[in-house]
Amino acid sequence: MQDHLQDLLQRFQYSEQLRETAVFRILFGGEDPSQVMADLDIHNSYTLRNWVSLYQRKPQTGLLTLPAMTHSQKQDMQALKQRNAELDQALQQANLLILALNTMIEVAEKELKIPIRKKSGTKQYRSSATTRLPR
Numbered sequence: 694m695q696d697h698l699q700d701l702l703q704r705f706q707y708s709e710q711l712r713e714t715a716v717f718r719i720l721f722g723g724e725d726p727s728q729v730m731a732d733l734d735i736h737n738s739y740t741l742r743n744w745v746s747l748y749q750r751k752p753q754t755g756l757l758t759l760p761a762m763t764h765s766q767k768q769d770m771q772a773l774k775q776r777n778a779e780l781d782q783a784l785q786q787a788n789l790l791i792l793a794l795n796t797m798i799e800v801a802e803k804e805l806k807i808p809i810r811k812k813s814g815t816k817q818y819r820s821s822a823t824t825r826l827p828r
Contacts, residue, residue: 720745
């Protein structure tokens with residue numbers, strides 16, 4: 694009985710690499726999710742939708758992605774206009790994220806006195822093997 698339960702649990706645990714492969718094939722390859730499920734032996738469509746949803750929420754972490762357009766979508770003017778609007782929105786989100794990160798860095802440097810940004814003109818560290826000692 695215990696072996697059977699362990700076998701069931703392992704059957705539904707997927708590696709991070711498999712998850713990424715599935716998500717990339719759907720978002721960037723434009724593949725049909727049901728085909729990806731069949732190819733990669735994913736048993737539950739909810740699981741796959743969840744992975745895609747989690748990946749699409751990564752703009753908060755700085756990674757912005759949009760699914761690839763299919764050939765027929767590239768030929769359709771309405772689809773191109775929609776894609777343009779999606780790209781504009783992604784650009785606005787990226788700019789907002791950049792502003793928030795720069796503000797956070799400025800606050801940390803000013804109030805917490807934590808040097809984060811590299812100062813221009815700083816000297817590169819030399820290893821002792823290349824540094825010459827004064828005579």
